[in-house]
Amino acid sequence: MTLTLPSAREEAWRWTDLSGLPAIVAAVPDAGRDALALAAMPAAIASERTDTRLLFVDGVLHSSSTPGRVRLSAVDARTDHALGRHATADGWTLDLAPGQIANVEVVHVATGAASHVPAHVILAPDAVASVTETFVGDGWTNRFFRAELGKGARLMRAVRLLHASGFQSLRDEALLGEGASLVATVLGAGEGSSRVDALVTIAGEQAFAEYGGAMLARGEQRHEAAAVVRHAAPHGQSHQSWRAVADDRAVASLAARVEVARHAQKTDGIQSLKGLLLKRTATVNIKPELEIFADDVKCAHGATVGELDRQSLFYLASRGVDPARARAILTRAFVADALDRIGEEAVRDAFVADADRWLDA
Amino acid sequence: MLEINNLHAEVDGKPILNGLSLSVNAGEVHAIMGPNGAGKSTLAYVLGGRPGYDVTGGSVTLDGADLLEMEPHERAAAGLFLGFQYPVEIPGVSNVQFLREAANAQRAARGEPALSGADFLRLAKAQAEGLSMSMDMMKRPVNVGFSGGEKKRAEMVQMGILDPKLAILDETDSGLDIDALRIVGDGIERIMRKPDRAVILITHYQRLLDHVRPDQVHILSAGRIVRSGGPELAHALEREGYAALGLEDARS
Numbered sequence: 001m002t003l004t005l006p007s008a009r010e011e012a013w014r015w016t017d018l019s020g021l022p023a024i025v026a027a028v029p030d031a032g033r034d035a036l037a038l039a040a041m042p043a044a045i046a047s048e049r050t051d052t053r054l055l056f057v058d059g060v061l062h063s064s065s066t067p068g069r070v071r072l073s074a075v076d077a078r079t080d081h082a083l084g085r086h087a088t089a090d091g092w093t094l095d096l097a098p099g100q101i102a103n104v105e106v107v108h109v110a111t112g113a114a115s116h117v118p119a120h121v122i123l124a125p126d127a128v129a130s131v132t133e134t135f136v137g138d139g140w141t142n143r144f145f146r147a148e149l150g151k152g153a154r155l156m157r158a159v160r161l162l163h164a165s166g167f168q169s170l171r172d173e174a175l176l177g178e179g180a181s182l183v184a185t186v187l188g189a190g191e192g193s194s195r196v197d198a199l200v201t202i203a204g205e206q207a208f209a210e211y212g213g214a215m216l217a218r219g220e221q222r223h224e225a226a227a228v229v230r231h232a233a234p235h236g237q238s239h240q241s242w243r244a245v246a247d248d249r250a251v252a253s254l255a256a257r258v259e260v261a262r263h264a265q266k267t268d269g270i271q272s273l274k275g276l277l278l279k280r281t282a283t284v285n286i287k288p289e290l291e292i293f294a295d296d297v298k299c300a301h302g303a304t305v306g307e308l309d310r311q312s313l314f315y316l317a318s319r320g321v322d323p324a325r326a327r328a329i330l331t332r333a334f335v336a337d338a339l340d341r342i343g344e345e346a347v348r349d350a351f352v353a354d355a356d357r358w359l360d361a
Numbered sequence: 362m363l364e365i366n367n368l369h370a371e372v373d374g375k376p377i378l379n380g381l382s383l384s385v386n387a388g389e390v391h392a393i394m395g396p397n398g399a400g401k402s403t404l405a406y407v408l409g410g411r412p413g414y415d416v417t418g419g420s421v422t423l424d425g426a427d428l429l430e431m432e433p434h435e436r437a438a439a440g441l442f443l444g445f446q447y448p449v450e451i452p453g454v455s456n457v458q459f460l461r462e463a464a465n466a467q468r469a470a471r472g473e474p475a476l477s478g479a480d481f482l483r484l485a486k487a488q489a490e491g492l493s494m495s496m497d498m499m500k501r502p503v504n505v506g507f508s509g510g511e512k513k514r515a516e517m518v519q520m521g522i523l524d525p526k527l528a529i530l531d532e533t534d535s536g537l538d539i540d541a542l543r544i545v546g547d548g549i550e551r552i553m554r555k556p557d558r559a560v561i562l563i564t565h566y567q568r569l570l571d572h573v574r575p576d577q578v579h580i581l582s583a584g585r586i587v588r589s590g591g592p593e594l595a596h597a598l599e600r601e602g603y604a605a606l607g608l609e610d611a612r613s
Contacts, residue, residue, distance in 0.1 A: 320437035333453025
């Protein structure tokens with residue numbers, strides 16, 4: 001496959017290092033790796049409500065999956081996104097009728113090669129879906145996720161990037177109808193690098209979108225989240241809350257944009273981007289953008305980058321907590337509110353455990 | 362228990378403590394008073410090991426061990442508790458989580474087994490009740506949204522849970538109304554008035570000493586102790602002020 005990748009000379013890609021991808025594309029999957037053992041490594045999400053479990057090994061559905069309501073075939077969704085457009089293989093589709101409910105858990109295992117899988121979620125009015133995705137292994141896992149939410153539909157989405165090495169790229173596109181609600185949380189807590197791109201369009205009145213998460217980077221890792229919320233209808237609410245943590249020589253980047261169209265009056269958009277540098281050799285890039293054409297809107301944004309508070313560190317030390325643990329506690333507190341928004345307790349607990357494992361390592 | 366000998370310390374290159382010596386025995390409560398700028402808080406921070414407070418001479422031992430050689434968290438495990446004049450707010454970390462981490466870190470450092478969640482909560486509840494704090498408050502982030510008095514009560518709950526040998530309480534009475542002062546004073550008495558415990562109270566006012574009667578009172582001025590006596594010394598100060606003793610506010 002010939003692969004055209006975006007260049008770091010392009011503004012939207014200047015913080016992303018895609019130079020390792022051609023080598024991964026040329027690699028073959030490691031058939032000797034035990035995919036089930038790899039999939040079992042992250043904290044299991046023991047949610048009783050899960051009715052659909054999908055395990056993809058190098059982009060191919062594993063026989064242990066229980067597809068439930070999901071259809072596995074060519075996906076009727078395309079994107080022109082620079083990485084997402086490569087996800088043209090067979091993928092999965094969740095198509096819920098009005099009022100239907102589904103709880104989907106997807107685990108993607110990579111054994112050293114590249115895979116590109118699309119997904120399409122269509123929620124009819126008042127349908128409710130929860131989609132949790134976990135990425136483990138080594139290689140390049142490239143995913144395109146498209147969601148269409150009908151009137152009053154709700155989608156809870158939680159994604160954790162836990163690769164041991166390599167690269168994970170995710171392109172999310174969501175279209176929200178009237179009164180629909182999307183709550184999406186991304187956690188980057190592996191040892192690979194990543195790029196998360198999102199475009200959420202508020203297309204119906206009074207829709208609600210929360211898109212955010214925590215990206216934890218150390219060593220030579222590079223994590224980047226680039227999210228756009230486009231308000232194209234009045235009375236929409238959006239909340240983008242991202243936390244970036246960078247240690248060693250790592251780079252964690254956040255670019256978040258709110259766009260408010262001329263007729264999208266009474267929009268309420270909140271953006272909170274915070275970076276934490278654990279070492280002075282690390283880098284956090286933060287780029288908040290507001291593009292507002294309507295005149296009656298409320299858009300608040302905050303962007304900060306800092307180090308751990310010295311007074312808090314001494315306070316913890318004075319009570320007997322050693323410096324490494326004190327730093328972990330304060331770093332955990334820094335990312336906590338980005339994970340608190342995950343509604344389902346079992347999912348939230350698993351994500352918090354992953355973040356803790358990263359912090360304690 | 363605590364032996365401070367000819368201690369010199371500076372902050373930002375400025376000498377603050379200039380040959381301070383003090384001996385505190387187990388079972389004793391000492392009060393340190395003195396005008397603003399005398400070095401009272403600096404003494405507390407130097408003993409706690411706060412970064413930026415540099416010891417330039419002298420020695421400090423706690424039960425014979427060299428305190429100045431220890432990291433701040435090691436001093437805590439060795440039995441030192443520092444009560445902060447301005448307790449620090451830590452958003453995102455609950456009092457319960459903070460204290461369980463602290464208690465178990467100290468226990469681990471001393472080779473003791475960790476407290477279970479249930480045992481810790483029982484201990485926390487008992488100590489919180491002793492200072493009229495609800496467990497709801499204990500579940501809130503450390504000092505966030507607490508009034509001045511609540512912060513000081515929370516500090517005493519911390520002291521009760523951590524059960525130190527020696528507490529250095531830096532203006533624990535500041536910002537307290539009369540009721541809170543009684544609650545905090547009773548808490549200090551209950552937690553620390555024991556034959557194997559000791560307390561250094563740093564204060565400006567006699568009123569805390571009505572609740573926690575000191576065995577010795579010291580007056581600190583220009584970085585050294587210039588006078589020591591019994592509780593009557595604090596009364597004399599309250600009546601006559603520092604000027605009558607020939608001492609002036611170092612900042613004025």
